[in-house]
Amino acid sequence: MATVATEQKSGRVVIRNVGLMLSGDIDRPILEADTLVVEDGLIVAVGRAADCDTGLARTTIDARGTALAPGLIDSHVHPVFGDWTPRQNQLGWIESCLHGGVTTMISAGEVHLPGRPKDIVGVKALAITAQRAFDGMRAAGVGGGVKVLAGAPVIEQGMTEQDFADMAAAGVRLLGEIGLGSVKAGAEAARMVGWARKHGMQSTIHTGGPSIPGSGLIDADVVLEADADVIGHVNGGHTALPYTQVCRLCEKSSRALEIVHNGNERIAILTARHAIELKCPHRVILGTDAPAGSGVQPLGILRMIALLSSLADVPAEIAIGFATGNTARMRGLRQGLIEVGRPADLVFLDKAQHSAGRDLLDSIRLGDIPGVGMVVIEGLVRCARSRNTPPAVEVPLVVG
Numbered sequence: 001m002a003t004v005a006t007e008q009k010s011g012r013v014v015i016r017n018v019g020l021m022l023s024g025d026i027d028r029p030i031l032e033a034d035t036l037v038v039e040d041g042l043i044v045a046v047g048r049a050a051d052c053d054t055g056l057a058r059t060t061i062d063a064r065g066t067a068l069a070p071g072l073i074d075s076h077v078h079p080v081f082g083d084w085t086p087r088q089n090q091l092g093w094i095e096s097c098l099h100g101g102v103t104t105m106i107s108a109g110e111v112h113l114p115g116r117p118k119d120i121v122g123v124k125a126l127a128i129t130a131q132r133a134f135d136g137m138r139a140a141g142v143g144g145g146v147k148v149l150a151g152a153p154v155i156e157q158g159m160t161e162q163d164f165a166d167m168a169a170a171g172v173r174l175l176g177e178i179g180l181g182s183v184k185a186g187a188e189a190a191r192m193v194g195w196a197r198k199h200g201m202q203s204t205i206h207t208g209g210p211s212i213p214g215s216g217l218i219d220a221d222v223v224l225e226a227d228a229d230v231i232g233h234v235n236g237g238h239t240a241l242p243y244t245q246v247c248r249l250c251e252k253s254s255r256a257l258e259i260v261h262n263g264n265e266r267i268a269i270l271t272a273r274h275a276i277e278l279k280c281p282h283r284v285i286l287g288t289d290a291p292a293g294s295g296v297q298p299l300g301i302l303r304m305i306a307l308l309s310s311l312a313d314v315p316a317e318i319a320i321g322f323a324t325g326n327t328a329r330m331r332g333l334r335q336g337l338i339e340v341g342r343p344a345d346l347v348f349l350d351k352a353q354h355s356a357g358r359d360l361l362d363s364i365r366l367g368d369i370p371g372v373g374m375v376v377i378e379g380l381v382r383c384a385r386s387r388n389t390p391p392a393v394e395v396p397l398v399v400g
């Protein structure tokens, strides 16, 4: 397990010979650039080598013609504590996702904690503890240095605005999936979503049938009335709403449309197509909903990119934007874009060996998942050739 502490700064990092610079921004997905310069974890230059100051690097990475993209963001995970999940009794699952190109994960609630408190003071205490613990875990390098944004309370009946104010003051910035607790009615959820928004906390709502025994149905009427910031797993987790209801969510709401790996694949494809037809592709963001009954998917975000590109006819560079720049914008994150001033959270990709595709983007369009050659978080190399993806044809090298 990687244990490089993240308190250390990257210094100056120069990445050269990038074959394809993917910005993460679906309006401008491919940049005219082959060089990227990082200073203490932040991108300070992107462009042609001749136009960038590449002197005095502490680390030089030769991309060897591979593609460079923002590190992938998994918009929907259920962490508990550390790099352990009790759901499938696995250790090291977060670090395993690093090898799938994921550099940020967003908690949709720490709901798998055995004995999870449901009384209000307990809900608040767990949210604050999870936020603190995952923040501290990253600083210690556990989980490969992946940024796990956690501390996402599952709201319960009887909570007051003061409870939201207390959590916000303590650093809690997210709500867990609405519907997994006792708040299941649209009007009640809408009131709490409003309090959360007022205090700077983002909200997500469960969409579709129950995920596991004990959870319940949340239909389109409730989702629309609650008006959470993110329509969580719009393709169900796993059981999707009827497609007519999903269409209503696309058409009547302007909130994020989160498509997950642990959902209905047919509805995933139809939703992506419908969002494009409706000219709102910016709303599409990707998650896994791992760990869950379907387990941990270290390659889940890459698989979603390949699924949507090959079967929903989304250009590969746009599908990558769904998992990076779109999530950054919908979630208010700094990371997720290759742009000056952004954190240098990066993934190097190349087509997998023996893919029928001509190049990386063509291989994704044909449904193959790419090979990860290196992952960088805030300018620090976190892994080289992925142990989980099919081997990339070419991988970058640290040359100095």
Ligand SMILES: [Zn+2]
Pocket (backbone or CB within 6 Å): 177, 206, 207, 211, 232, 233, 237
């Ligand atoms: Zn859910």
